[in-house]
Amino acid sequence: NETDKGTYPFYMLKEIDEQPNVMRRLAQVYLSETGEPVISDKLLNSMKQADRIYIVGAGTSYHAGLVGKRLFENMTQTPTEVHISSEFAYEQPILSKKPFFIFLSQSGETADSREVLVNVNAGGYESLTITNVQNSTLSREATYTLLLHAGPEIAVASTKAYTAQIAIEAILAKALGEADNQIVAQRFDVRHQLGLVATGIQAIVDEKKKIEDLAKSSFLNTPNAFYIGRGIDWSVSLEAALKLKEISYVQAEGFASGELKHGTIALIEKGTPVIGLITQEKTAGLTRSNLQETMARGAHILTIVSESLAKPGDDIILPDVDELMTPLLSVVPTQLIAYYTSLNKGLDVDKPRNLAKSVTVE
Numbered sequence: 001n002e003t004d005k006g007t008y009p010f011y012m013l014k015e016i017d018e019q020p021n022v023m024r025r026l027a028q029v030y031l032s033e034t035g036e037p038v039i040s041d042k043l044l045n046s047m048k049q050a051d052r053i054y055i056v057g058a059g060t061s062y063h064a065g066l067v068g069k070r071l072f073e074n075m076t077q078t079p080t081e082v083h084i085s086s087e088f089a090y091e092q093p094i095l096s097k098k099p100f101f102i103f104l105s106q107s108g109e110t111a112d113s114r115e116v117l118v119n120v121n122a123g124g125y126e127s128l129t130i131t132n133v134q135n136s137t138l139s140r141e142a143t144y145t146l147l148l149h150a151g152p153e154i155a156v157a158s159t160k161a162y163t164a165q166i167a168i169e170a171i172l173a174k175a176l177g178e179a180d181n182q183i184v185a186q187r188f189d190v191r192h193q194l195g196l197v198a199t200g201i202q203a204i205v206d207e208k209k210k211i212e213d214l215a216k217s218s219f220l221n222t223p224n225a226f227y228i229g230r231g232i233d234w235s236v237s238l239e240a241a242l243k244l245k246e247i248s249y250v251q252a253e254g255f256a257s258g259e260l261k262h263g264t265i266a267l268i269e270k271g272t273p274v275i276g277l278i279t280q281e282k283t284a285g286l287t288r289s290n291l292q293e294t295m296a297r298g299a300h301i302l303t304i305v306s307e308s309l310a311k312p313g314d315d316i317i318l319p320d321v322d323e324l325m326t327p328l329l330s331v332v333p334t335q336l337i338a339y340y341t342s343l344n345k346g347l348d349v350d351k352p353r354n355l356a357k358s359v360t361v362e
C-alpha cells in the first residue's frame with residue numbers, strides 16, 4: 001500500500017528513500033527503449049513556437065522551477081523566466097510575443113498558482129501543468145499535463161516531488177532541444193543520466209547514519225544556518241534552507257555565495273553553520289573562497305561536493321553526474337539534514353506547526 005508508512009517512523013524519510021525508484025519510474029514512463037523522450041508532438045509543437053518559457057510555482061515547486069530555467073536555457077536556448085505564483089498573479093511581468101507557461105505543483109491545488117492559470121487561460125495562452133495528482137485543478141485547467149508518477153507525497157515537507165519535477169524538466173528540455181537540433185540537447189544522454197542519478201541518490205541515502213551525526217553535531221543547537229552556492233547550487237541552496245526552516249525551525253537562508261560579503265556576512269557569528277554546495281566546476285573555487293571568508297568570521301563550515309571537485313576534508317561527497325543534473329543529488333543530503341534535525345529535536349517531522357500540505361487559499 002502506497003500510503004502505508006511501513007516500518008518508517010515518518011513519511012518524510014520513506015519519501016526521501018523512494019527517490020531512486022521515482023527516477024527509474026520516470027525513465028520508464030517518459031523514455032523509449034532507445035532512451036529517447038516520449039513527449040506528445042502536440043505539446044512539443046506548442047512549446048517549439050514559444051519565444052519564452054514562463055515557469056510558475058510556489059515554495060518547493062518554485063525552487064524546482066529555478067533549476068528548470070537552467071535546463072531549458074542550456075538545452076533549448078529559449079529564454080526562461082521563473083516566477084513565484086503569488087507574485088505573478090498580481091504583478092504580472094511583461095509577456096513576450098509567444099509565451100508558453102509551465103505550472104509546477106505537486107498537489108495541483110495551490111490557489112496562488114491557480115490564480116495565475118486563470119489569467120493565462122483568459123489571455124488565450126497554452127500551458128502545461130507538471131503535477132503529482134491526476135485530475136487536480138491545475139491539471140484540468142491547463143492545456144497539457146505531465147504527471148510526476150512519484151506516488152502520494154504525504155509529509156508536508158516536499159522531497160520526492162522536487163526531484164521528480166526536475167527529472168521531468170530535464171526530459172522535456174532534452175526533447176524540446178532535440179526537436180530544434182540543439183547540440184547540447186543532442187549530446188545529453190538523459191537515460192544514462194537518470195540511471196546515474198538513481199544510483200547516486202541510493203548511495204547518499206545509504207549514508208544516513210553519517211548525515212544524522214552531522215545534523216546532530218552541527219544543527220541541533222543552532223538558531224540559524226546558511227546554505228550557499230552559485231548558479232544552480234544557489235537554486236538548490238534555497239530549497240535546502242526551506243526544508244530546514246519548515247520542519248526543524250532553524251532560521252535558514254539560501255544565499256548566492258558571492259553576495260554574502262555585500263552585507264549578510266554581518267550575521268555570521270562564532271559557530272554559525274555555513275554549508276557550501278559545490279557541484280559546478282567553473283564556480284567551485286569561488287564558493288570555496290566565500291566559505292573561507294565566513295570561516296574567518298567564526299563560521300562552522302561544511303561542504304556538499306561533487307566527487308570530481310572534492311578535496312580532502314570535504315564533508316559529503318556526491319557521485320558525479322552531468323552538471324545540469326547535480327541538484328537531483330545535492331538536495332538529498334539537505335533533505336536528510338532537515339529530517340534528522342527535526343527528528344532529534346523531537347518535533348513532528350511530517351506535520352510541522354502552522355503548515356498545510358497544500359495551500360488552497362491565496
Ligand code: AGP
Nearest residue numbers: 059060061105106107110157158
Ligand atoms: C514544501 O516543502 C512546502 N511544504 C511548500 O513550499 C510547497 O512546495 C508549496 O506549498 C507548493 O505546493 P504544490 O507543489 O502542491 O503547489
